[in-house]
Amino acid sequence: MAKLIFLILTLIPILCTSFSPDKPSDRRILVLVDDFAVKSSHSLYFKSLQSRGFDLDFKLADDPKIALQRYGQYLYDGLVLFSPTIERFGGSIDAAAILDFVDSGHDLIVAADNNASDLIREIATECGVDFDEDYTAMVVDHAGYAVSSTEGDHTLIASDDFIKSDVILGSKKIEAPVLFQGIGHSLNPSNRLVLKVLSASPTAFSANPKSKLTSPPSLLGSSISLVSVIQARNNARILISGSLSMFSNRFFNSGVQKAGSPTKHDKSGNEQFLTELSKWVLHERGHLKAVNVKHHKVGETDEPSIYRINDDLEYSVEIYEWSGTTWEPYVADDVQVQFYMMSPYVLKNLANDKKGHYFTSFKVPDVYGVFQFKVEYNRLGYTSLSLAKQIPVRPFRHNEYERFIPAAYPYYGAAFSMMAGFFVFSAVHLYNK
Amino acid sequence: MARNLAKFLILFYTISICNAVTNPTPISDSHRSAALQLFDGSSSSLEESYEALRVFEILALENKPDSSVTACQKVVENLGSSSSLKDLFYALKVNGILKCKVDRGVFQDIASRLQATVNDASALVDMYYTIGSLVLIKDQAPDVDVLLADADGTFHSIKALSQSDGRWRYSSDNPESSTYAAGLALEALAGVISLASSEIDQSRVNTVKSDILKLFDSIQKYDDGTFYFDEKFGSGREHQGSLSTSSSVVRGITSFAAVTSGKIDLPGDKILGLAKYFLGIGLPGSAKDFFNQIESLALLESKRVPVPLVLSLPATVYSLSKKDQLKVTVNTVLGSAAPPLTVKLVRAFHTDAKDSAVIEGKELQYDQSSGLHVMGFPDNVDVGTYVFVFEMALHDSGSENDYAIGGQIHVPIYVTGIVKVSNAEIAVLGSDLGSDETQKTLDLAGTDVVSLSANHLQKLRFSFQLTTPHGHAFKPRQALLKLKHETKYEHIFVVGNTGKKFEIIFDFLGLVDKFYYLSGRYDIELTVGDAVMENSFLRPLGHLELDLPEAPEKAAHLPPLPVDPYSRYGPKAEIAHLFRAPEKRPPQKLSLTFLIVTLLPFIGFLVGLLRLGVNFKNFPSSALPATYAILFQLGAAAVLLLYVLFWLKLDLFTTLKALGFLGAFLMFVGHRILSHLASTSAKLKSA
DSSP, X not given: OHHHHHHHHHHTTOOOOXXXXXXXXXXXXXXXXXXXXXXXXXXXXXXXXXXXXXXXXXEETTOTTOOSXXXXXXXXXXXXXXXXXXXXXXXXXXXXXXXXXXXXXXXXXXXXXXXXXXXXXXXXXXTTEEEOSOTTOEEEOSSSBBOOSSOOSSOSEEEOEEOSOHHHHOSSOOOSOEEEOSOOEEEOTTOSSEXXXXXXXXXXXEEOTTSOOOSOOSEEGGGOEEXXXXXXXXXXXXXXXXXXXXXXXXXXXXXXXXXXXXXXXXXXXXXXXXXXXXXXXXXSSSEEEEEEEEEEETTOOSOOSOEETTOEEEXXXXXXXXXXXXXXXXXXXXXXXXXXXXXXXXXXXXXXXXXXXXXXXXXXXXXXXXXXXXXXXXXXXXXXXXXXEEEEEEOOOGGGSOOOOGGGHHHHHHHHHHHHHHHHHHHHHHHOO | OHHHHHHHHHHHHOOOSTTOOOOOOOOOHHHHHHHHHHOOSOOOSHHHHHHHHHHHHHHTOSSOOOOHHHHHHHHHHHHHTTOOHHHHHHHHHHHHHHOOOOOHHHHHHHHHHHHHHTTTOOSHHHHHHHHHHHHXXXXXXXXXXXXXXXXXHHHHHHHTXXXXXXXXXXXXXXXXXXXXXXHHHHHHHHHHHHHBSSOOOHHHHHHHHHHHHHHHHTOEEOTTSOEEOOXXXXXXXXXXXXXXXXXXXXXXXXXXXXXXXXXXXXXXXXXXXXXXXXXXXXXXXSHHHHHHHHHHHHHHTSSSSOEEEEEEOSOSEEETTTTOEEEEEEEETTSOBOOSEEEEEEEEEETTEEEEEEEEEEEOEEETTTTEEEEEOOTTOOSEEEEEEEEEEESOGGGGGGEEOOSOEEEEEEEEBOOEEEEEEEEEEOSSTTOEEEEEEEOTXXXXXXXXXXXXXXXXXXXXXXXXXXXXXOOOSEEEEEEEETTXXXXXXEOEEETTEEEEEEEHHHHTTTTTTOOEEXXXXXXXXXXXXXXXXXXXXXXXXXXXXXXXXXXXXXXXXXXXXXXXXXXXXXXXXXXXXXXXXXXXXXXXXXXXXXXXXXXXXHHHHHHHTOOOTTSOOXXXXXXXXXXXXXXXXXXXXXXXXXXXXXXXXXXXXHHHHHHHHHHHHHXXXXXXXXXXXXXXXXX
């Protein structure tokens, strides 16, 4: 836990140095496998990555020559761990090196399986995902299994409980259930960055499929997560799956029928689900940038160095989303700006012109001090935007107050009539005889 | 590597319980459609073209992509020029399938060139390609002379590279031995024998046969009866995977077996194990693996070695409610029909009771039309997981050596059925068990729910019965009762059983600590499920209003609950700043009225002065004092005017500056006129 806090603390100041900010998608990906047979048995998944322009470098996980960085420079932008049984990586890679890799803004895909090694479990735990501690346990679902004439132990699960997020899973609905066979995990409730993408059904449980349940299973029902994602504070993204076979060609191509459901799908949802998810993890979707932050008084165009209380001002910012190849305008109606000093004085939704330009106008509060324009945009699946711009606000100057107050006219009238009287009196007093 | 592969394969290809042997299914249509996807006719090299063509040939694909024109063009190019041995070899292989138009003279040229160099080659790979090419020319142009003059010498030079353990070296200056090379060498030796102009010494052939047997001693094995060849980890040459190694050995031994007359006494179970290995790979994703798998399987079926027969079950899950029949198919590895044989169910036992067989010694009926061996389930087979042990027996006992059928085959079988749920009762009991305060019966098949209330001194009892279709007690793998508090905190209990009856009693007094002293509404849910239970269910039973005592100070706190991610994100409520309200002011009319009131004394003053009859007789009459008097009065008026201006527009600094000048001027002229007036009045007094 302490390590996790440390991790998060160290993440904050580190900028994504790996990818150029102009092109946030990963390019070079290291794939570590237990055996090169995975390359062939999971080729559809790898092919979908390669066809999208990723440069995959396959290595055995215990290859003594593998390295993530050389001379302080990372050699890869992403890492795929398809080696659930590995006890020790070859070369200079260990769990800490992988976490450092993530700390510096790189992405990670981890697939475990029902004999996942301690090393893989440790990496997952550091990311806020706790696999079932029972090494023989698998996720079993006697009501939500995939109907199969050859697999009768109900460890092959057809799950369709997806996270409701278009940015993570794409805008096209995944019709067919996803086949899953492997171990379940739970999410650490104190970790706010980890999200359940694919959950088990309420009838599922995690236990050894060969033995009867004598004590309540540690993981049960829809609290079991089958596939989870994490977006770190530095926008590094991590995918953790309890099943390696769900990435395989066999599952990609197999048909699926969920128990109790009359519809039989010719093709499981695995390919769509995992391809869309990989687009998210590898920053082809949901990566935002904000540029051209501007603010000025209404009717002016230049940015002032200071505002006076009760000024009317206009604020605008441009937000774009990376589509994998270009920056597209981001359209949403929930971007908010705060005028902030210790706490927000003004919090306002920004209007947008559907071309990525967001704007609003408001009156500066009648409190002076040093304020900030803040845009804190944290949405499910999107990289977080955090913009802050400092601006002081001053009170009225002495001559900026109201001059002619009707309520004060009697006082003015008294004073001026007194002065006129004085003038008349002085003339009369001097020259009267 | 081998260790990892073993783990990997166990992971992916074996879903077995209780040490049962896996049952790979023969090559089927899924392989054919996968082949069309993998070999899409865009092969760049001759080797790839050959692999594609060979796979299409073996699988007898109808609608294969036609690339014969371009391939033939490449073949002719490569045969004509002096291309490398490897290209030549594969050009001839492609030609063997496509039968391109090649001049006899071209073959003659190549053959003479190869014959001249065959004895110069020192590396095994070169010899392999040379001899392989000559064999291919022999097949494609039978009238070309390809026979080796010094076949014995060639044979010897290849054999010289062999090692004592049956493996081969790649060349004489490379001490490392390899299983992959053994496959190449065996194929080359087979080529030499078929090319020999005179008979090869039989004793040499026999030593090679014993080499093959030695090679089989180093075969690797999985627990499930699968055999494969693997390369010992070596450096230097490119590492070959176990698939390509096994496939190279299979190619070697089958081609060697084809040219020798005598029998090679290959163990049938290892051949079967190899077949299982190739089938167990499933659908490979790369073209090379696919080719290796299909070609090896085709060679195993080519009758040069015992033909492996694969027993497979289209389904291992059978439903009692649908009255399924046990079905078994026996095929060769490529899916063609097996010779007439009987499949016998030796034994079938429940996985919990291994010693008592449910079925013993029963023959399956062969159904001619479907090609299946079938059997109905006898009445004593209830729902459960079983292991069925099969055995095959060939009708023609003479052909036993031609087929590898293996011994007993263990298959896990799931027999599923609908389990009857009955007699569900839920009751809140008083502190002593005797008095049922509220007892309610539930129909678990329906949807009715109960609502109960209890305090910490009471107990809750829930019971139900499960019966199999045959009337026996059924114990499901999963019988869980869940109590879910309003705060979403869940408590899970396993419902235990005695015989048919499942019962759980909650003594809330003992559970208050576990419940974190949380009173309120608890939803009750029952989950009953098993792999062989077709009607596994999750059913809400209702809710329980629980009244628990206040938590003592030292009681444990509720652990944190997972937060709903959707609520964590999303926009915040807008905040608008509340500006300070302007001060209350009197209405303008009132102010103006008071303004007039304040002006009244001044008017009264003016009227009073007129009434008193003021005059200006004292105004100086001489010019200079009169000027001073006028200037003084003008100066005083200017100061007063300045004050008006100060109100209207000027600021303090401009006003003070102007006042400074005016003040000095006013003082000068004021002093003058006042001293003049004073002297005038003094004169008057003295006069």
